[in-house]
Amino acid sequence: MRAVQVTEFGGPEVLKAVDVPEPTAGPGQVLIDVTRIGLNYADTHQVENSYQTLTRLPFVPGGEVVGRTPDGRRVVALLAGGGGYAERAVAEEAMTFPVPDGVDDLTALSMLVQGTTAWILLRKNAHLEPGESVVVHAAAGGVGTIAVQLAKAWGAGRVVATASSDEKRALALELGADVAVDSRADDMTATLIEANGRRVDIVLDMVGGTTTDQSVAALAPFGRLVFYGMAGRTPPKPVELRNLLGHSTTVAGMWLPHVFRLPGDLYGTALTELFELARAGGVRAVAGGEYALSDARAAHEALRSRGTVGKLLLDPTR
Structure with missing residues (x-):
């Protein structure tokens, strides 16, 4: 073959x-x-x-x-x-x-890894609460496109998308983001705070480098950054635990295979819900x-x- x-x-x-x-x-x-x-x-x-x-x-x-x-x-x-x-x-x-019937190949594969990743980032890691702001880096990517839609569906107060081109930012807005900013901004901390109108509650980050460093600095009191990849191939600076005290912030990591070590069937729950949302038109690939x-x-x-x-x-x- x-x-x-x-x-x-x-x-x-x-x-x-x-x-x-x-x-x-x-x-x-x-x-x-x-x-x-x-x-x-x-x-x-x-x-x-x-x-x-x-x-x-x-x-x-x-x-x-x-x-x-x-x-x-x-x-x-x-x-x-x-x-x-x-x-x-x-x-x-x-x-x-x-x-399920009504779910095409594209949607099935989109939800299998990227969709479940977005679901777990928001539900398990970030514990999104209604009204909170959510920053989605790489918002036009596989995880990002679904994370934007889920955040809005689950009651996020404001979704800030970052992307590198006008076309990608337009896509993020079409999917439900409230504002989309250039991911190449020199000062991501100031850019995110300005886009949200205040410090941000949740950041989903798979970029690394200065994007991660400056996003941590943009977190509000009890804000959470979830790091789940390093597409930029440049590691962020080590996190000094004492610096987290400044705004009572949390920095978490997520690697999807670890979900299968948990008791119960969190992954199956996420995938089933995503398929149902897709069939109902609540999220699209x-x-x-x-x-x-x-x-x-x-x-x-x-x-x-x-x-x-x-x-x-x-x-x-x-």
């Missing part, structure tokens, strides 16, 4: 479509005939071996697919060990979820572009340029 296999770590240039043996499902697993593959920014880190977990060569990247099982079920699945950039993939049955499997390199180049919006997909039939 055709798949994208990485035999050396590096940038998008190491992504090459080749023929590989077809995977087989073992006990507790299911084989999926893939119809679409979801891309995440984390995939770019995995390919260069800078992700939270180290990867061994050779490997097929990709952690999310939608398709059909041999018995005809339409499912979306998380692939903890990779293998998603392929015509067929094997998933653990426990990480495979039915796709934003298409960011569809690439042929053989063009995975171009897809990663687009992701790394940070010029994309919404959800990017790969088509395994091309």
Whole structure:
């Protein structure tokens, strides 16, 4: 079967479509005939071996697919060990979820990682309360587009979006943001406070660098910043705990795999609610572009340029 296999770590240039043996499902697993593959920014880190977990060569990247099982079920699945950039993939049955009628492939994949990430950031980490202000950095991205919509749906008093272009800022406003500002602002602290009219209550940040540093400085008393990625590839400054006393602020981190270590089924609750919201028109997925499997390199180049919006997909039939 055709798949994208990485035999050396590096940038998008190491992504090459080749023929590989077809995977087989073992006990507790299911084989999926893939119809679409979801891309995440984390995939770019995995390919260069800078992700939270180290990867061994050779490997097929990709952690999310939608398709059909041999018995005809339409499912979306998380692939903890990779293998998603392929015509067929094997998933653990426990990480495979039915796709309801009325939910298309784009929406299913948008909610699987980006949607659940936004849900957990706002509900579990930030504990959003009605009337609070929410800053969504990278608001036109996969997580950002959904986070803007959820924050408004859940009663945020003011949603401040940041994005790098007029087109992206217009998209954030269309999705419900109250104001959209340039993510390249020299002084993000002053920009956020001015946009909100006061210090901000919640910041969702996956950029890193000075964006994180200056966002922490913009927090109101009992404000919370949740850090869930480093798209800028520059780490923020270490947080001095004594400095948090100045405004009684909280800085938290979130990595989605940790959700599965919690008792109960928080992830399943989030995904089910998101699918229902999508079916009811309460949240929508934003298409960011569809690439042929053989063009995975171009897809990663687009992701790394940070010029994309919404959800990017790969088509395994091309």
